[in-house]
Amino acid sequence: LLKLVHTVEPELPPGLLARARAARQEQATELVTQLPDDAELAVPWASRLAGKQRAGVDFMLVTAGGKALLADDMGGGKTVQAITTVEEYLLREPEADPNQPRLVVAPASVLDHWRRELKKWAGVPDERITIIDGKTPAKREAQLAEALEQPGAWVLVNWEKLQKRVKLVGESSKKKGPLDKVKWLAVIGDESHRAKNHDSQTARGLHKLRAPIQSAASGTPVLNNPGELYSILHWLRPEQYTSFWAFYHSYTETYKGYQGRDVIIGVKNADGLRFELADKMVRRTKREIHPDIPEPLEPIFYEPPMSKKQADIYAEAEKDFWLKIAQAHDINKDLKLEMVEKLEDEALSIETVKMMIPNAAARTMRLRQVATSPALLGGEDVSSKLDEAEQIVLSNGIDQPFVWFAWFKDTVDLLVARFRELGADARGFHGGNSTREDRAAMAAAFQAGEFPIICATIKTGGTGIDLYRAADCGFIEEDWVPGENQQAFDRIDRKGQGFHPQRHILRAPDTVDVGKIAPKLATKQLIVETITGGMG
Numbered sequence: 001l002l003k004l005v006h007t008v009e010p011e012l013p014p015g016l017l018a019r020a021r022a023a024r025q026e027q028a029t030e031l032v033t034q035l036p037d038d039a040e041l042a043v044p045w046a047s048r049l050a051g052k053q054r055a056g057v058d059f060m061l062v063t064a065g066g067k068a069l070l071a072d073d074m075g076g077g078k079t080v081q082a083i084t085t086v087e088e089y090l091l092r093e094p095e096a097d098p099n100q101p102r103l104v105v106a107p108a109s110v111l112d113h114w115r116r117e118l119k120k121w122a123g124v125p126d127e128r129i130t131i132i133d134g135k136t137p138a139k140r141e142a143q144l145a146e147a148l149e150q151p152g153a154w155v156l157v158n159w160e161k162l163q164k165r166v167k168l169v170g171e172s173s174k175k176k177g178p179l180d181k182v183k184w185l186a187v188i189g190d191e192s193h194r195a196k197n198h199d200s201q202t203a204r205g206l207h208k209l210r211a212p213i214q215s216a217a218s219g220t221p222v223l224n225n226p227g228e229l230y231s232i233l234h235w236l237r238p239e240q241y242t243s244f245w246a247f248y249h250s251y252t253e254t255y256k257g258y259q260g261r262d263v264i265i266g267v268k269n270a271d272g273l274r275f276e277l278a279d280k281m282v283r284r285t286k287r288e289i290h291p292d293i294p295e296p297l298e299p300i301f302y303e304p305p306m307s308k309k310q311a312d313i314y315a316e317a318e319k320d321f322w323l324k325i326a327q328a329h330d331i332n333k334d335l336k337l338e339m340v341e342k343l344e345d346e347a348l349s350i351e352t353v354k355m356m357i358p359n360a361a362a363r364t365m366r367l368r369q370v371a372t373s374p375a376l377l378g379g380e381d382v383s384s385k386l387d388e389a390e391q392i393v394l395s396n397g398i399d400q401p402f403v404w405f406a407w408f409k410d411t412v413d414l415l416v417a418r419f420r421e422l423g424a425d426a427r428g429f430h431g432g433n434s435t436r437e438d439r440a441a442m443a444a445a446f447q448a449g450e451f452p453i454i455c456a457t458i459k460t461g462g463t464g465i466d467l468y469r470a471a472d473c474g475f476i477e478e479d480w481v482p483g484e485n486q487q488a489f490d491r492i493d494r495k496g497q498g499f500h501p502q503r504h505i506l507r508a509p510d511t512v513d514v515g516k517i518a519p520k521l522a523t524k525q526l527i528v529e530t531i532t533g534g535m536g
Helices: 002-007 014-031 051-063 078-092 108-122 137-147 201-207 226-236 244-251 270-277 308-328 333-345 360-372 384-396 409-421 436-447 482-489 512-532
Strands: 067-070 102-106 129-131 154-158 186-190 213-217 252-256 262-267 300-302 402-406 426-429 453-457 472-475 502-506
Touching: 051 067, 051 078, 067 078, 067 226, 078 108, 078 186, 078 213, 102 108, 108 129, 108 154, 108 436, 129 137, 201 226, 213 226, 226 244, 226 270, 244 252, 244 270, 300 384, 308 360, 360 384, 360 512, 384 402, 384 409, 384 472, 384 502, 402 409, 409 426, 409 453, 426 436, 436 453, 472 482
Parallel strands: 067 213, 102 154, 102 186, 129 154, 186 213, 300 502, 402 453, 402 472, 426 453, 472 502
Antiparallel strands: 252 262
16 A cells, blocks of 8 residues: 555555554564663673664674674664774674774774774874775875884775775785775675665675674665665675575566666565564664654755746756757657747846756756755745745744755855845754865764854765754755755764754756656665564
8 A cells, every 4th residue: 555655656544544654663663673771791891882772783793693783773783883893893802803804894983083083093193094985096095005004903994995986995806906805804884875776886795894893884784675784785695695686586676668768666575575674683763762852853844936937948948958958859850949049039048057968867957956045056045945945944043053065066165155144053064065074073063062053965965964952954855865865964963962853855846856756765664674674
């Protein structure tokens, strides 16, 4: 029934939908791996962990045999559990060598976070922690060689370092690189969904790294479809997972769409998949682990109508979109010429928002930009969404902490400029105006109360930082992937939050915001919940 609702979209009574969702949640709860509330650990800091964190470490070592997918909710303490698993392994296995090095592969934005957590929990000194960030292959190899001179070294690299061009991982099993030559005690893949594409260079690099302890950590192990689990499962259990397509067809429900392409609509054999994951994946909500975190409030959705000027520009861009699609398929040349003449005669210049890139996805991106503000394409800043954001800030108080997320870098810059015009001390960052260290420093300053409003892209602000000083966050634009939006929201929805966190979601009506993005998010969210037991 729920699959039907998301694909055919019939009108159904709310009571019937509620019953179906409750039944799904009840079934999902029964099928998710049930861990005990606590476990006994030998590490010195065991008493500082939550009971369910101790149980998670024990699961990874005993049930999963040291090769596990740690998929606890964002804010559940995956980093400390991964660190503890390595150190607990050394205490439980007398033959394990404590001088062997450990490798962490993580997004660049969280490498400094890993350094802090290693010092905080395991007391690892600075000289035993090395971030590989050299600009050339020779410098990176030299950094690694120097790091390995330290007994029990922790080596931290970002995911991009596993790609061929970086030359840290070998091109084949016979031709090894500096990283896969090392006999690691442990390899931890943080935000392991970065390797979800089993055929990507990043995934292939990860698959070459082997160790007694292999931990894949991700609060969003499935972003789009069940097939994304294969890459990590192949890394953890290569002898069991040998065929991507066998796994994909076993657990991904599809139908044949345009030109015979698969259209993914859900999870096939969900019970079987969750049973298969039962001894490999641990997943609890952050509130199961930390019951004191306040429950989030229901999201508030805003759909402010576009002004006539913005609506006219959007309509013009949309006409051009369909015209270019028709041109790409060489359909009805006479009609195309007539449409071109009509468009060129209109008062608004089509050149303002014309999309010259032949790729349909890129064209859709241009429509998203106009739906936010034509200023993103060099036009006038006429934007109902940004106007609404200003009103939300004014209602909340310009001195009150608030976090804003956007998909486009230029949107972040527009937000900051608009909020400053209101008299608010707003600051923003994205990949184009800041380094990893800059972003960490700005987040720390925000947490310390040095300024009230922070704006960031979902990509750069969605991981590795704490922003829970704010009870509210807003999304001017959303990512196509529900998990990415959730990770951004989890910057404020985590341990230490003293309020019920609230998210404000702004969408332009009658645009791709509502017509394409929202339905895709709903379908993907259903897939995630089916696999992970209602979480996501």
